[in-house]
Amino acid sequence: MAASTSHSARGGSYVIVVLCDPVGMFGDEVVAAISNRGNEVNIVRSIPATTADQTLYIMDISLASTLLPGTTGQRPAILAVTDRNDGQVLKEAVSLGAAGLLSINRPMSTLLAAIDRIAAGQPYYDRRLLQAALGAGQPAPSSQAALRLKQLTGRERDVLAAIVAGHTTRTIAATLNISTATVRSHIQKVLAKLGVHSRLEAAAFVLAHNRGEGPADIPAPRGEAAGAD
Structure with missing residues (x-):
């Protein structure tokens, strides 16, 4: 699901971003980086009962597993973040239908790139987690x-x-x-x-x-x- 298709005047795709953050995981720098590109950013401390169109929800994957199965209406666009590095976490994200999965340790530029891709209707999966999910073996040339x-x-x-x-x-x-x-x-x-x-x-x-x-x-x-x- 595309969160939005409009374009921000400051670069990148415009999207309303909701940070679901009950434990204070996202700092002020995350809010500033997203809003400085012309995007609306909201922080909520609890999982929303309903979701809105043209909105990207960013949350820990443990919260995404709570929101996605019980959400009414159209499936929301969710970028799940995680501090795990095992391949199983990617399988969980895919099975849940999350629009993307990102390691919490990635730089801000990677987070912004993930937001842009999901806003454009494309999935985003952290490359390192993809490698972990694939297990042994090198990718084909x-x-x-x-x-x-x-x-x-x-x-x-x-x-x-x-x-x-x-x-x-x-x-x-x-x-x-x-x-x-x-x-x-x-x-x-x-x-x-x-x-x-x-x-x-x-x-x-x-x-x-x-x-x-x-x-x-x-x-x-x-x-x-x-x-x-």
Whole structure:
């Protein structure tokens, strides 16, 4: 879900940011850095009962797990932050449907970049946590990764983009107007062509080899429309 699509006059994408911070995790410098780019920033000490459109909620992943399952209405855009460095935390964020996950130890510039990406409708996952989630093994060279991505059909690209965005099989089926069985078939083909074994690894593959620029940069097969089966 995109939090907003407008552009700040001071650089970056404009978005209303709500810092859910019951323990004082975010300092004044975080508020200043976000607001200095022309964004509205609010701090709340408790988890909101309802959420608003065009708003990005930033909170510890433990709070995100409380908000996301019980939220009424459209799923909110949440950037979860964590002080953990294990691969499991990324799996939790993806399964919850968080728009992004960021290590609390990252510099301010990385936080602002994550806000911009999520405001533009793209997911953001911390690279170090992606590496931890993938476990052993080095990522494929960029040239090899590009070749693998180019093997995908247009419909497989659509499905992969939805995987990166954290959508469920049922949501992908409804969005693309195809059956869940067809979605599962496409997913298996995507995993095989990319040489990965899970949706999480597929999402990590895309984010790692498109410089974190998201599914919009998955190359289309030559001469094929992006939405073709």
